[in-house]
Amino acid sequence: MKHALVLCAALGLAAGLAGQPVSAQSEDRTAAEFDKFREVLEEANPAELWEVKGEALWKTKRGPKNASLEQCDLGLGPGVVKGAYVQLPRYFEDTGKVMDVEQRIVHCMVTLQGFKFEDLAKAPFSRGDYTPDPVSLVTYVAGQSREMKIAAPQSHPQERATYEIGKQIFFYRAGPWDFACATCHSEDGKRIRTQNLPNFTKPGESAARGYIGWPGYRMTGGVMHTLQWRMNDCFRQQRFPEPGYASDTIAALLTYMAVNANGQTYRGPGIKR
Amino acid sequence: MGDPMKIRAKLEGDIADVRVLMAHPMETGQRKDAAGKVIPAHFIKEIRAELNGKVVWTADISQAVSRNPVFAFKVKGAKGGDKLRITWEDNTGDKRTDEITLGS
Numbered sequence: 001m002k003h004a005l006v007l008c009a010a011l012g013l014a015a016g017l018a019g020q021p022v023s024a025q026s027e028d029r030t031a032a033e034f035d036k037f038r039e040v041l042e043e044a045n046p047a048e049l050w051e052v053k054g055e056a057l058w059k060t061k062r063g064p065k066n067a068s069l070e071q072c073d074l075g076l077g078p079g080v081v082k083g084a085y086v087q088l089p090r091y092f093e094d095t096g097k098v099m100d101v102e103q104r105i106v107h108c109m110v111t112l113q114g115f116k117f118e119d120l121a122k123a124p125f126s127r128g129d130y131t132p133d134p135v136s137l138v139t140y141v142a143g144q145s146r147e148m149k150i151a152a153p154q155s156h157p158q159e160r161a162t163y164e165i166g167k168q169i170f171f172y173r174a175g176p177w178d179f180a181c182a183t184c185h186s187e188d189g190k191r192i193r194t195q196n197l198p199n200f201t202k203p204g205e206s207a208a209r210g211y212i213g214w215p216g217y218r219m220t221g222g223v224m225h226t227l228q229w230r231m232n233d234c235f236r237q238q239r240f241p242e243p244g245y246a247s248d249t250i251a252a253l254l255t256y257m258a259v260n261a262n263g264q265t266y267r268g269p270g271i272k273r
Numbered sequence: 274m275g276d277p278m279k280i281r282a283k284l285e286g287d288i289a290d291v292r293v294l295m296a297h298p299m300e301t302g303q304r305k306d307a308a309g310k311v312i313p314a315h316f317i318k319e320i321r322a323e324l325n326g327k328v329v330w331t332a333d334i335s336q337a338v339s340r341n342p343v344f345a346f347k348v349k350g351a352k353g354g355d356k357l358r359i360t361w362e363d364n365t366g367d368k369r370t371d372e373i374t375l376g377s
Binding site for chain 2: 043044046048049051052053056129222
């Protein structure tokens with residue numbers, strides 16, 4: 001009985017402390033400091049190095065077919081790179097499905113340059129000094145949409161259907177932890193350690209916050225990452241089976257995210273802690 | 274030869290505000306890999322900026338500078354059309370030179 005009372009008192013004290021406005025205030029201040037830090041870094045974002053590298057890869061004749069990617073159609077016609085990124089994912093006639101930027105670039109590398117998908121999917125994520133070519137290419141293409149408004153299309157029935165599939169995946173709870181994307185990303189004001197978690201269910205500025213920072217340079221390790229990696233890592237963190245590289249599952253999820261971010265300005269490849 | 278660097282310069286009157294971003298691992302020589310072997314030192318030793326062939330700025334740096342370093346400096350007496358060339362050389366003798374035309 002006595003123990004129970006002590007426990008109750010301790011719980012009451014803890015609850016009282018957690019509810020104090022002071023902690024909320026200092027959290028805001030921490031977030032503001034992080035924003036300032038990011039602003040300074042954006043002026044000299046090493047992601048630009050990958051843009052330069054990606055541009056060279058785009059224009060160089062490579063692969064078994066010795067072709068450049070200058071005939072690659074990212075949705076605005078063969079070879080049009082300017083503004084293509086903010087209008088992806090979109091439906092492509094030739095493949096009959098909705099594709100995101102990395103999936104499309106990989107498709108071009110396979111069809112135009114003759115690379116094998118299996119080879120590209122073997123080690124698709126950056127690590128140490130190694131950057132897969134599609135990552136540099138995505139960074140270049142994304143950089144060509146700087147200061148443009150995100151406008152992922154929803155005019156084709158496939159695009160609307162893919163959005164709905166993406167939404168279902170977003171809310172799908174499964175795995176040993178009974179987790180979903182929505183567990184962390186469907187409420188305002190949540191965070192993990194110092195990272196603020198964007199709410200992807202609220203169209204506009206809120207959903208865009210998580211979408212526009214990619215592809216991004218990660219200071220931890222000094223590597224460049226794309227949304228393909230970010231999505232894969234989210235699946236891993238949820239203890240889900242990891243999706244295949246450049247899979248339709250991820251294209252659907254990215255369609256959901258991109259459409260919810262529509263109307264917001266894309267500021268170019270980002271920088272991460 | 275290293276990867277290309279990114280040079281940006283803004284002209285304000287006769288002063289060029291230059292910012293250069295270099296791709297380099299900048300290994301200190303003190304880290305070990307997964308197998309416990311020391312990763313050899315690999316860092317930029319010297320950076321040199323030339324305006325129309327004349328050296329206007331140099332920097333001697335070492336391991337203390339982080340990966341993919343950024344440097345910013347101002348050059349007096351610059352005008353549109355001038356060629357700004359930047360070269361770095363690292364401790365392995367590797368070099369990289371890139372050039373831009375001011376005001377373009």
